[in-house]
Amino acid sequence: MQTVLEGQYEITRKNQSTHVRIPFRVPEKAEKMHISVSYDPKYNFDEEYGLALIEESMLKQAGEPLMSKGEMRACLPVDNHLSFSIDSPDGAVGTAHRGDNRQNFTISADDAQGGFYPCEIKSGDWTFIVSVTCIVTDTITVSLKIEVE
Amino acid sequence: MRYYRCELHTHTTLSDGKMTPEELVERAKECGYDAIALTDHNTTAGVERAVKAGEKAGLTVLRGIEWTTFWGHLTVIGGSSDVLWRDITPENVAEKIKRAREKGDIVALAHPRRMGYPVCSGCHCDYDIESVAGVNNYEVWSHYYPNEGVAARQQREQWYSLLDRGLRIAAVYGYDWHNRDDIPPSYAYTYVGAENADADALMRGIKSGATFITVGVSVDCKAVVGEKEYVTGSVLPTGEADIEIICNPIKDYRSDKPTRLIRAELHTDKGVVSTPLEFGKKVKIKTAFAKYCTVEVYGERKREEQLLAITSAFYTGGER
Ligand SMILES: [Zn+2]
Numbered sequence A: 001m002q003t004v005l006e007g008q009y010e011i012t013r014k015n016q017s018t019h020v021r022i023p024f025r026v027p028e029k030a031e032k033m034h035i036s037v038s039y040d041p042k043y044n045f046d047e048e049y050g051l052a053l054i055e056e057s058m059l060k061q062a063g064e065p066l067m068s069k070g071e072m073r074a075c076l077p078v079d080n081h082l083s084f085s086i087d088s089p090d091g092a093v094g095t096a097h098r099g100d101n102r103q104n105f106t107i108s109a110d111d112a113q114g115g116f117y118p119c120e121i122k123s124g125d126w127t128f129i130v131s132v133t134c135i136v137t138d139t140i141t142v143s144l145k146i147e148v149e
Numbered sequence B: 001m002r003y004y005r006c007e008l009h010t011h012t013t014l015s016d017g018k019m020t021p022e023e024l025v026e027r028a029k030e031c032g033y034d035a036i037a038l039t040d041h042n043t044t045a046g047v048e049r050a051v052k053a054g055e056k057a058g059l060t061v062l063r064g065i066e067w068t069t070f071w072g073h074l075t076v077i078g079g080s081s082d083v084l085w086r087d088i089t090p091e092n093v094a095e096k097i098k099r100a101r102e103k104g105d106i107v108a109l110a111h112p113r114r115m116g117y118p119v120c121s122g123c124h125c126d127y128d129i130e131s132v133a134g135v136n137n138y139e140v141w142s143h144y145y146p147n148e149g150v151a152a153r154q155q156r157e158q159w160y161s162l163l164d165r166g167l168r169i170a171a172v173y174g175y176d177w178h179n180r181d182d183i184p185p186s187y188a189y190t191y192v193g194a195e196n197a198d199a200d201a202l203m204r205g206i207k208s209g210a211t212f213i214t215v216g217v218s219v220d221c222k223a224v225v226g227e228k229e230y231v232t233g234s235v236l237p238t239g240e241a242d243i244e245i246i247c248n249p250i251k252d253y254r255s256d257k258p259t260r261l262i263r264a265e266l267h268t269d270k271g272v273v274s275t276p277l278e279f280g281k282k283v284k285i286k287t288a289f290a291k292y293c294t295v296e297v298y299g300e301r302k303r304e305e306q307l308l309a310i311t312s313a314f315y316t317g318g319e320r
């Protein structure tokens, strides 16, 4: 097993609705790729902030109250949501879109999970992409480790 | 032709759903669907598994994906499109929809007026409506309690505003099915008129606009012009037609059942006409429209008057 990428990446509010690209290189003769990704914090537990953000966004989007105060409260705590994609030298290898802030995947020519497609682990330039669907804290720290074997 | 029960918006564990593709197919079969489209968020990784499980179970599975972009969600059904969701921007979304349709896929605007950031970021359609007006379908109803609440009202209004402008967009429901839902909250069905329940026939049916959405009643309706009969989605030679409607309860509908019908309304670009309606009794209404005519069915459900079903439109004249 060889680590090809290990690091922490800071996402800020400026990254809302953008794709943050993290390039890495895969050496020759790899057959499997293990990806371990997590991010923190998941939640913003500040209820006052959450309610104000929901109310302001709701009125901006709908132009009228879509939800009652009780329904807004049921949406607390507001949370960060990131989705993850991978590009191989040949193109897109899929996307993992779910709420969990800790996810692990293994990709090979015959198997993959979580929204990725089975794919040959070719040597060359790859990219891990963090899509910032929702950020409700000032920063999010993404921890990423990619190993090949 | 007959109407088939379809669910065109579903998710599995390959994105944020709670059922595997096999479990979703099994559950859909149990719930009496003839077909589903698997539309996981930004991936088709579960599609072949679902198709295979569908073949075994006798359920048609349409290949699909939900373009889950930062500015809105669109379901794309057919499996032929080569658009990568990450390439979609507010500037090029119209082109991407066109591209997918040219490849033979069906594109629907999903839950356009649902709350977006920070509750369900991306769920609200922030695209300029003009740039997404090239879709085949509009989710007039969505998710739980589909015919109730502000988002449902706004979606219905926005869909009609598109028809008013001469666009031909079919009405669909999106369950946006993520969970097993053993005791389902209020939800709806999309029915698709087709020659049979094969994927190709259903794709043709959806594209032709032979759809209606319902919370528990079947809507058999046709337009009659002279000797000829037309289903919804058809372009009539004239807007002067008789609309024939028969509504019946859907017996295995699992949530609150409508207890009686009240009236049918024809909604056209020239206004609304209404007639009393009862279960199982055929009514005939004269209409005269210049662009479109839909049928809405009202009745009693949950001890109040509710909109129970909406059909896609009959059309006449030139398309915008
Ligand atoms: Zn969606």
Ligand SMILES: [Zn+2]
Residues within 6 Å of the ligand: B009, B010, B011, B066, B176, B177
């Ligand atoms: Zn969805």
